Amino acid sequence: MCPDVEILSSFYDDELEDSQKQVVKTHVDSCPHCQKKMAELGLISATINAEEEPDFQMAQVNTWNKIMDIIDREEQKVPRVNFWQRRFQISFPAAAALVAAFIVVLSLSVVSFYMGKHTTSNPATPEMSITDASDTLFNDENLFDSKAIEFDIPAINTFIHAGEPLLIKEVDFRSRNGK
Amino acid sequence: MRKLFFVFCFIASPLLIFAQEGPSAETINVESTDSQVFNMAIDLKIQDGTTAQVVSDHKAQHKAVSGRPVVLNINGGNFKAAVRFTVYNMNGDNLMLLTQSTIYFMNEGRRQMISTAKSIPIKAGEKILFFPMGVLNDGEKSGYNCMLEMVVSKYQQQPVSQE
Numbered sequence: 159m160c161p162d163v164e165i166l167s168s169f170y171d172d173e174l175e176d177s178q179k180q181v182v183k184t185h186v187d188s189c190p191h192c193q194k195k196m197a198e199l200g201l202i203s204a205t206i207n208a209e210e211e212p213d214f215q216m217a218q219v220n221t222w223n224k225i226m227d228i229i230d231r232e233e234q235k236v237p238r239v240n241f242w243q244r245r246f247q248i249s250f251p252a253a254a255a256l257v258a259a260f261i262v263v264l265s266l267s268v269v270s271f272y273m274g275k276h277t278t279s280n281p282a283t284p285e286m287s288i289t290d291a292s293d294t295l296f297n298d299e300n301l302f303d304s305k306a307i308e309f310d311i312p313a314i315n316t317f318i319h320a321g322e323p324l325l326i327k328e329v330d331f332r333s334r335n336g337k
Numbered sequence: 338m339r340k341l342f343f344v345f346c347f348i349a350s351p352l353l354i355f356a357q358e359g360p361s362a363e364t365i366n367v368e369s370t371d372s373q374v375f376n377m378a379i380d381l382k383i384q385d386g387t388t389a390q391v392v393s394d395h396k397a398q399h400k401a402v403s404g405r406p407v408v409l410n411i412n413g414g415n416f417k418a419a420v421r422f423t424v425y426n427m428n429g430d431n432l433m434l435l436t437q438s439t440i441y442f443m444n445e446g447r448r449q450m451i452s453t454a455k456s457i458p459i460k461a462g463e464k465i466l467f468f469p470m471g472v473l474n475d476g477e478k479s480g481y482n483c484m485l486e487m488v489v490s491k492y493q494q495q496p497v498s499q500e
Contacts, residue, residue: 306409309409311411320471322453324468324472327465
């Protein structure tokens, strides 16, 4: 009985163990059918080995050539134009908005420039000395004191909410009350 | 045309840069600082509505800088008030007094709050009255009036004794 094709293939590739290899070899030597199979396997193997490398290299070369062709064609389609001669396409509303924005920024800049230039600046400010003994104002610790003034009214007083707070000059208050 | 546009931008760009310069408008002349300072004399009076008698009198002196508030906290029996007085120097003796007040009080068993801002043009040395709880009418004399008397005057630099 002839061995399986897979076993023959393994035998051809020298992948069988020694004991199996010996048995298969003995059979193949005496079996014309298996000898034919082995010849076919040899032919297939030779074909693969012979064609694999050139085809792969060929495919690489072909692919590279195609890429270069595409690049060449693209370059031929778009002619190189000088920057100063290149045409930009911009819609009319966008161009109008750009021009308007530029005019606004420019006019604001000019206005702020001239306003800054014509603001009255003080002449050379004399250097202020904090330690100047004659300047009691700046030595006054209470001047910039942000602490609140506290008034504690005796709790025996009961106040009635007589309306919203009133701020008035004393003269006006007296005349209002007829005093 | 494009060249013209780039040349225009090139010329305009220094304007944009130098527009940020220039003296600041917030410069303060140090020599005139004294005119920005005021003495504020505050007198808190509690007045009996029935007898019109002052039952409590509290005085305080404070220096005020134009535009900076002077804060008063009044702790009453059934109300609390936080009052901010801000004096603004207009020109010469003309001043503007801004009063911002937040008052918490008990009214018919409920706690209420009233917040106001009032301004009044005044002259230096003029007496101003502020009633945080309002003024009792003649028919409502069973309570007390809380009255703040204020006199804002120009700061007078005290002569320094030479030792």
